[in-house]
Amino acid sequence: xxxxxxxxxxxxxxxxxxxxxxxxxxxxxxxxxxxxxxxxxxxxxxxxxxxxxxxxxxxxxxxxxxxxxxxxxxxxxxxxxxxxxxxxxxxxxxxxxxxxxxxxxxxxxxxxxxxxxxxxxxxxxxxxxxxxxxxxxxxxxxxxxxxxxxxxxxxxxxxxxxxxxxxxxxxxxxxxxxxxxxxxxxxxxxxxxxxxxxxxxxxxxxxxxxxxxxxxxxxxxxxxxxxxxxxxxxxxxxxxxxxxxxxxxxxxxxxxxxxxxxxxxxxxxxxxxxxxxxxxxxxxxxxxxxxxxxxxxxxxxxxxxxxxxxxxxxxxxxxxxxxxxxxxxxxxxxxxxxxxxxxxxxxxxxxxxxxxxxxxxxxxxxxxxxxxxxxxxxxxxxxxxxxxxxxxxxxxxxxxxxxxxxxxxxxxxxxxxxxxxxxxxxxxxxxxxxxxxxxxxxxxxxxxxxxxxxxxxxxxxxxxxxxxxxxxxxxxxxxxxxxxxxxxxxxxxxxxxxxxxxxxxxxxxxxxxxxxxxxxxxxxxxxxxxxxxx
Numbered sequence: 001x002x003x004x005x006x007x008x009x010x011x012x013x014x015x016x017x018x019x020x021x022x023x024x025x026x027x028x029x030x031x032x033x034x035x036x037x038x039x040x041x042x043x044x045x046x047x048x049x050x051x052x053x054x055x056x057x058x059x060x061x062x063x064x065x066x067x068x069x070x071x072x073x074x075x076x077x078x079x080x081x082x083x084x085x086x087x088x089x090x091x092x093x094x095x096x097x098x099x100x101x102x103x104x105x106x107x108x109x110x111x112x113x114x115x116x117x118x119x120x121x122x123x124x125x126x127x128x129x130x131x132x133x134x135x136x137x138x139x140x141x142x143x144x145x146x147x148x149x150x151x152x153x154x155x156x157x158x159x160x161x162x163x164x165x166x167x168x169x170x171x172x173x174x175x176x177x178x179x180x181x182x183x184x185x186x187x188x189x190x191x192x193x194x195x196x197x198x199x200x201x202x203x204x205x206x207x208x209x210x211x212x213x214x215x216x217x218x219x220x221x222x223x224x225x226x227x228x229x230x231x232x233x234x235x236x237x238x239x240x241x242x243x244x245x246x247x248x249x250x251x252x253x254x255x256x257x258x259x260x261x262x263x264x265x266x267x268x269x270x271x272x273x274x275x276x277x278x279x280x281x282x283x284x285x286x287x288x289x290x291x292x293x294x295x296x297x298x299x300x301x302x303x304x305x306x307x308x309x310x311x312x313x314x315x316x317x318x319x320x321x322x323x324x325x326x327x328x329x330x331x332x333x334x335x336x337x338x339x340x341x342x343x344x345x346x347x348x349x350x351x352x353x354x355x356x357x358x359x360x361x362x363x364x365x366x367x368x369x370x371x372x373x374x375x376x377x378x379x380x381x382x383x384x385x386x387x388x389x390x391x392x393x394x395x396x397x398x399x400x401x402x403x404x405x406x407x408x409x410x411x412x413x414x415x416x417x418x419x420x421x422x423x424x425x426x427x428x429x430x431x432x433x434x435x436x437x438x439x440x441x442x443x444x445x446x447x448x449x450x451x452x453x454x455x456x457x458x459x460x461x462x463x464x465x466x467x468x469x470x471x472x473x474x475x476x477x478x479x480x481x482x483x484x485x486x487x488x489x490x491x492x493x494x495x496x497x498x499x500x501x502x503x504x505x506x507x508x509x510x511x512x513x514x515x516x517x518x519x520x521x522x523x524x525x526x527x528x529x530x531x532x533x534x
Contacts, residue, residue, distance in 0.1 A: 019091070118511040204444075
């Protein structure tokens with residue numbers, strides 16, 4: 001791959017403002033397809049360029065991803081999957097220079113770029129990786145003796161949100177396995193190294209990827225006029241108690257081999273109320289980011305139930321203590337009656353609603369989901385939980401524990417499967433090449449902590465995972481779906497070998513050109529060849 005050619009492609013890709021869930025998000029996929037269609041290989045094999053229309057739940061915009069396939073000259077079923085995403089986060093962080101966020105030359109002037117630095121939104125996360133994979137596909141299409149394996153590249157959108165692009169590409173890969181007998185032997189991503197390990201800069205290779213769950217809570221209290229507040233039970237207080245108990249809790253963290261990522265972090269908490277009212281809030285919610293390495297959805301659900309029970313008990317105790325203290329100061333209103341904590345899983349609450357409403361409940365729920373307005377899938381899910389709570393007839397106070405999307409399974413097992421051990425060997429051969437030919441030490445990291453689409457290529461999914469998620473995710477299969485069969489069928493070893501840069505998602509996001517364009521292309525070729533050898 002020639003440096004100038006790659007640099008030009010990166011700049012052209014960055015110039016496409018493919019912000020997640022915007023009207024232009026899919027534009028890079030169309031741009032890549034138009035480029036690849038001109039090559040003789042794809043002119044002769046048009047079916048090897050597949051535009052996948054993928055679900056983009058809650059958005060008014062359609063999402064299209066591109067899957068490109070090049071078969072090796074010598075027929076083989078063995079295939080390497082490459083993955084990259086072309087969507088980028090928004091540009092609000094750029095402030096008064098936001099209009100230049102996609103202009104690499106203008107940002108270079110503003111930030112004073114040197115010859116090794118390229119600035120721009122998405123320049124490292126991850127338009128560089130997209131360009132590298134596209135150029136590799138182009139070169140392999142021109143000379144199919146380059147590799148002894150087939151190469152399939154999935155260029156997808158929505159990675160920065162809920163991985164709808166990768167979820168939509170999986171059925172395409174499954175059809176290749178079924179119809180063409182393809183045997184995927186590994187998945188290779190080119191996410192920027194610094195996005196996966198905060199604080200490190202330079203050449204990096206990752207052997208696995210962190211998982212993610214979204215533990216979520218719905219609190220139902222009792223409404224009352226604030227003048228008689230002790231007749232009520234504040235859902236706002238209960239959810240605040242819960243956030244205080246969970247946020248950064250060391251006992252909820254899930255370390256692996258002495259390395260620990262942040263524990264639970266609250267992403268949103270709010271009272272569910274349409275208008276102003278001097279009424280004790282009776283409905284509230286909170287949801288959290290939860291990194292996983294070994295904790296299963298079932299285990300996390302057990303943690304959630306304990307937290308919810310604690311929050312309700314502490315809320316009841318605080319209200320009782322407050323009422324007693326104010327009574328001693330002359331308060332002469334209603335007395336607070338302590339409440340026993342009641343905690344439901346979403347599956348349990350839904351069973352209550354079905355028992356109360358009978359056969360018509362499922363039709364009512366389907367109709368409610370069907371009529372939900374477009375919007376963020378988390379908020380749509382919370383509306384579904386609120387609806388089920390109303391249908392259940394259960395009296396507050398109580399808590400409901402459930403999951404919101406996305407779910408990203410971890411890939412952390414590098415030794416028990418011989419295929420994983422071979423990928424580790426391949427990675428170390430790449431490290432050796434980097435050191436001996438270029439004099440650069442490559443950092444080997446177990447888990448890509450920035451979260452990435454490799455979760456869906458390398459997942460090892462148990463029946464228990466499926467049960468815990470399907471029973472406790474609102475609108476499962478309608479508001480949010482996972483192609484679980486395809487994920488299980490793929491389940492390949494993974495590697496991330498990406499460019500170097502700094503400040504992903506920040507206004508000074510930048511790419512280090514010497515390593516990313518002069519060294520990394522050869523390492524990518526070597527990685528595929530080392531994987532093929534094993």
